[in-house]
Amino acid sequence: MAERRLQGGIANAGQVVRDGEHVLRPASEHSASVHAYLRAVRRAGFEGAPWPVGIEEDGRERLEFIDGDVPLSPYPAWSQSDNALASIATLLRDLHEAARDFDPRRHGWNEALADPAGGTLVCHNDVEPSNVVFRDGLAVALIDFEFAAPGRPIYDLAQLARLCVPIEDDFDQARIGWRPADRPARLRLVADAYGLDEAGRKILLAAMVDALDRVEAAARGRGVPVSKALGGIEKYDRRRRWWREHEAAFASALR
Numbered sequence: 001m002a003e004r005r006l007q008g009g010i011a012n013a014g015q016v017v018r019d020g021e022h023v024l025r026p027a028s029e030h031s032a033s034v035h036a037y038l039r040a041v042r043r044a045g046f047e048g049a050p051w052p053v054g055i056e057e058d059g060r061e062r063l064e065f066i067d068g069d070v071p072l073s074p075y076p077a078w079s080q081s082d083n084a085l086a087s088i089a090t091l092l093r094d095l096h097e098a099a100r101d102f103d104p105r106r107h108g109w110n111e112a113l114a115d116p117a118g119g120t121l122v123c124h125n126d127v128e129p130s131n132v133v134f135r136d137g138l139a140v141a142l143i144d145f146e147f148a149a150p151g152r153p154i155y156d157l158a159q160l161a162r163l164c165v166p167i168e169d170d171f172d173q174a175r176i177g178w179r180p181a182d183r184p185a186r187l188r189l190v191a192d193a194y195g196l197d198e199a200g201r202k203i204l205l206a207a208m209v210d211a212l213d214r215v216e217a218a219a220r221g222r223g224v225p226v227s228k229a230l231g232g233i234e235k236y237d238r239r240r241r242w243w244r245e246h247e248a249a250f251a252s253a254l255r
Contacts, residue, residue, distance in 0.1 A: 027061040033107035046098035048141040066141045068133035074177025087139040089193035096153045104150045115151025123156035128163035158207035169238035184253035201254040
């Protein structure tokens with residue numbers, strides 16, 4: 001079967017292909033670490049991540065292809081449902097549980113989106129709709145672990161909320177295809193689906209600020225790609241203003 005280009009992505013756009021039952025994508029200096037992590041969570045019983053086959057001689061990593069629907073911007077209505085959001089949060093919780101016995105200290109990681117507070121559990125750090133595989137409208141797998149790094153599970157959940165609630169200025173929310181929604185209620189749904197207790201909900205709100213700060217710092221420092229088509233660097237100013245104006249409503253929703 002000839003290689004078939006897969007749509008989506010920013011940093012690796014146009015370079016990810018399907019080759020039969022596998023996906024080929026550019027490897028990085030951290031790919032071996034990510035592969036060790038993926039093998040560990042799969043062996044721990046988590047089926048919602050691709051099995052890593054290895055690194056090719058041409059410098060690409062080969063991973064298992066997971067069949068399903070991957071929504072791209074503008075996101076289809078089904079991918080914006082409360083059920084879809086809750087299923088993503090539940091899947092992330094299951095990933096975190098499977099990763100608890102994995103020791104990241106012997107490996108190197110991409111720190112671009114890593115938790116600024118540090119931590120010992122390897123997190124995905126970039127759970128957004130196009131990095132999720134769905135079947136029948138529910139999340140079944142996470143893909144694209146290139147930003148995986150040790151941190152706190154609550155920070156990983158905050159990054160998920162930032163990207164999937166989403167935490168975004170109205171202009172940018174509409175531009176990438178999100179419909180108007182009660183976003184404080186969607187953050188509460190994330191907390192409910194993950195199973196956060198009262199103390200965890202308070203920490204989540206603080207972690208939201210960490211997540212916003214971290215991605216903005218990475219973008220301004222060119223640690224992550226900044227696409228003009230996706231709002232450019234100006235979107236971070238808009239997002240920060242929007243969050244300041246609405247943070248109290250999110251705090252109230254988490255009580």
